Amino acid sequence: MNIEELSGLPPGAVDHFRGEGIEELYPPQAEAVEAGATEGENLVAAVPTASGKTMIAALSMLSAVQRGGKALYIVPLRALASEKKEEFEEYERFGVTTGVTTGNYESTSDWLATKDIVVATSEKVDSLVRNGADWLSDLTCVVSDEVHLIDDRNRGPTLEVTLAKLRQLNPRMQVVALSATVGNADEIADWLDAALVDTDWRPIDLQMGVHYGNALNFDDGSTREVPVEGSEKQEAALVRDILREGGSSLVFVNSRRNAEAAARRLGGVSKNELTAEERTELADLAEEIRDDSDTETSKDLADAVEHGSAFHHAGLSSTQRTLVEDAFRDRTLKVISATPTLAAGVNTPARRVIVRDWRRFDPSAGGMAPLDVLEVHQMMGRAGRPGLDPYGEAVLLATSHDESEELFDRYIWADPEPVRSKLAAEPALRTHVLATIASGFARTRDGLLEFLEATLYASQSSEPGRLETVTDTVLQYLESNDFIERDSGGSDSAEADDGADGAFTSAATLAESGDRDEELAATSLGHTVSRLYLDPMSAAEIVHGLADADERPTALGLYQLVSRTPDMYELYLRSGEDEQFGELFYEREAELLGDAPSEFEEERFEDWLSALKTGKLLEDWATETDEEQLTDRYEIGPGDLRGKVDTAEWLLGAAESLAAEIDSEWTVAVREARARVEHGVSEDLLELVSVGEVGRKRARRLYDAGIEEPADLRTADKGVVLTVLKGEKTAETILENAGREDPSMDGVEPKSAGRTDGDGPAIGSDDADEDAARTETGDADDSQSSLGDF
DNA sequence: ACTGATTGGGTCTAGACAGCATGTC
DNA sequence: CTAGACCCAATCAGT
Missing domain, CATH: 1.10.10.10 (Winged helix-like DNA-binding domain superfamily/Winged helix DNA-binding domain)
Structure with a gap:
């Protein structure tokens, strides 16, 4: 079907698509249009990744808007929300406006009311429903991307319930559900009273195969010789092979550590295939990564990147993730070794996808469990970049003939599992x-x-x-x-x-x-809990914890409290650490809120301790321990630290509301604990960090120079301020933010602080083991940090 | 005696949404 | 009930 034949779209839309180089609709898209996508009919499209699902959504939404309606596009990940937003913003050329809203993406509800298309995560939509956003009842079209995620144990039910609510709210609304190819797309279509487009069609050829020995056997019967040289691994041979043809590869592995190790090794392959120009580009990229944070993870990543190889997993900071993804799309990076994050996330296609590990540790199965067919297909679907690669290849690795056959049966010839609702949990x-x-x-x-x-x-x-x-x-x-x-x-x-x-x-x-x-x-209380988007069980835990406190709870007490709610992703307790944290527990038992489980209830006690570990991490963060030491001490990536801190911030914010709701007298303590986590500082710096551009590091330096609160900034000697803050520009901005009348630094000479004597008041002096490891200006006595001595 | 390779035991294991009110070094 | 990669330390073989 030619796009000229489309009707019902806003004027200019067809021209826009033609400008993007789209003339013909792909067969699944044409099928969707025939099924009434542009006429407001419900539709389920179960088609492979990268075969133009977004276009189906776009056609539906644009025609709905043209009819005077409003559309909502539901995505599973925040990263996808911004990706789609950029795509849809192009429509502003012909007058269709787009807005995004996710948890951290600022935007108020009323502002969205004026947009034609709104992009949001399913949780955000759920939250909007709970808070009664008026514009939701104006919706005439809702698109749900990756709807097969309804099968997900944790997040699936939210999507399912949200769709049901939206439909109840707007019975005549068009529903378009986009799904990967799954076993039971027809059931989903039945549920949504929708027409079904179910196809395997792809715009670019995908060959699936298994590598075993020195040969790569494809599903169409063809074979390609890919010899493994010396002691190298199979994936190394495969990467080199395709690199010589100018193609990039994506290697999926089952753990972070494996991803990092594989990236290091594959760097040895890719570095031999680089041009001088690429080398410089990669060196620059490595520099950017090092600048982002100076943790072990960053160093490792940067080292690998210099060789044209990268790893990708949830321990990376979001900046690093974006850098890696972009560089891979630009073909600067030749190979990425990734955990399954990448399969579900943003679009990062490669010529060759190698699924190295097809088993993954799964505690509920008691060991290694095979990946779902659906998951493997999603990974394999990343192979082949339309317009760039002649074809895509997806390869599984086998170490024996039997395994090779098993892989063909299990994944290549197999149909994906059906989607099953997890709502009854x-x-x-x-x-x-x-x-x-x-x-x-x-x-x-x-x-x-x-x-x-x-x-x-x-x-x-x-x-x-x-x-x-x-x-x-x-x-x-x-x-x-x-x-x-x-x-x-x-x-x-x-x-x-x-x-x-x-x-x-x-x-x-x-x-x-x-x-x-x-x-x-x-x-x-129930209304509050629902609006705060808390799991009721988390809320109950917090409420009980606060109600049980006879005296002002300490920061650690509160951190441990929120860490043991189901909304906090737990920090794993390593072997040996149970002893370490058991000790910490006896030391500081009095600070913890609520009743600790008995030591004899092993499982519950372990949970209690791992919450204590998370709480301790937060406390360390809130006593200015620097990032590198934390990632080192707790063996986590910079992204994990950020994630924990964010979650804690959110939960403590919620706890503050709950405290107010139950008339707890500890509201202030909760707020202070929250502020400390937010900025990563001890109590004494809380005032200073409220000044713009002053974070934990600068605040500590100012404080040590005798400037202890914002008011001091207004009267302090400029020379001292300049010395402490280094840059003239920053010093000026900060003084201005503090409300100083004459912030100008013109002609001010740096001058060392008057009082070098006192170290200032001791921080957390009630806990002797606590004040180590704070980032000081000099950092000279770093070695005295009492690591691991809890 | 030193160095590098091999072997064996122990350890550890993916992911990331939300409230609210504004802005790091 | 089920695995396997990696790390580190100890051992061994070769020079």
Whole structure:
């Protein structure tokens, strides 16, 4: 189908696509149009990666906008949100506006009301629903990207419930679900009352094969000689082979450490194939990576990058990740060794994809478990860059003939698994039942069950009573924790409190059924929990912890408290560390909130200790231990540290709201602990870091020079300030931010601080082991840092 | 006696969403 | 119930 034949799009859209070099629609796209994508029909498109799914979405959304509507594009990852945003922003040329909203992407709800297309993560959409964003009821089209993620144990239910809610809110809204090729696309289509486009078609040829011995055997029967030289690994031979043809490769492995080791080794291959020019580019890139942070991970990455090889996993900082991805797309980097992050993330195609490890450690399986077919297919789908490569190759590695056959059977000839709803799991329901009640989607038990009937779970379930049983368990839990109230008596609507959420009264009325049924209402606390987007179990833990505290909780106490909630991804306790942290536990037991489990309940005690470890990490961060020492001491990447700190910040923010809600007297303590994590400083610096451009390092230097609060900045000797802050420009900006009248540094001479004597007040002097490892100006006595002596 | 290779035991294992109010060295 | 790569240290072979 030629794009000229398309109708119903905004004027200028066709020209725009032609400008992008698009003349013909790909077959799946044409099929989607025939199925009514541009006429507001529901559609499920199960097609391989990179075969033009986005175009299907774009056509649907643009035609919806042209009809005067508004579209929402739901993505699974924040990184994808910004990628799509850039793509859709091009439409502004013909007057279609786009807005993005994710957790860290700033934008208020009302602002989005004016946009034609909104891009958001599924969690963000869920949150918008909970907070009753008015514009949601204006939607006429919603696109759900990577809808097969409904199968994901953790995040799938959110997507599922959110789609169900949006549909209940706007019964006539068009739903377009984009999925990888899965086993049961038809079931998803049934659930969504949608037409189905299900195809294996790809715009660029994909050959799948297995490498064994010196040969690469493809699914079409062809064979390619790829000899393994000397003691090198199979993947090294494969990388070199394709590099000589000018192609890049992507190697998927199953652990971070393997990714790093593989990158190092493959650097030995790629460095022999570089031009002088590439070498300089890579050296620059390596420099940028080193600048980003000076941790071990960065050094290793930079070293590998100099040879044209990189690793990619969640321990990288987001800057590093972007640098690596961009350089790979530009073909500066020749090979990336990655954990599965990359398969799900942004678009980084390579000529040859090598799936080296097809088993992964899975504690629930008690050992190594094979990857899902779907996952492997997603990885293999990264092979081949349309327009750049003549074809793509996806290769699995076998060390024996038997294994080679097994791989063909298991992955190459096999169909992906069906998508199964994970909604009936208790943790998922806990959250969503509360949210459904709090936002007025259901006001009775029957109404709730009726709503749940509209989910994929219900349409798949063969066990009719199950959902009801779990729902009752969950209601019981929510009630006993004071998040909801049940009233089986009268029908007079005794609203729990503030009445709330008028936005969805129509939906609520719709869902309501029968007066004699048990009435459900969220308590004020329940509303807060739902709005804060907390797992009710996290909220309960925090509430109990705060309520149990007889005296002002310490930072460590609060950090450990939030670290043991299910919303905090746990830090793994290494062998030997249980002893170390057990000791720390006895030392500081009094600070911890709530009752510690007995040491004899091994599992729960271990959890308690690993939360203590995470808490201790946060405390170290909040006593100005520098990044390198932390990543070293806890053996984590710079990205992990950032992640922990972010999560803690979020949870402590939530804890502050909860504290206020339950009238806890420790609100201030929580706020202070949160501020300390946010800036990574001890209490004494909290005032200083509130000044713009002053972070933990500068604040500490100022403090040591006798400038202890913002007011001091206004009166301090400029020479001293200049010495401490080094740059003239920064000094001026900071003085200005502090509200000094004459911030100019013209003609000011650097001058050393007057008082070199006092080290200032001791930080955390109540804990003798605590004040080590703080970043000082001189850093001279770094060696005295008491590492590992907890 | 020193060095480099080999072997064996012990250890450890992917990912990343959200509130709220503004801005690192 | 199930694995396998890596690291480090100890041992061994070769010069």
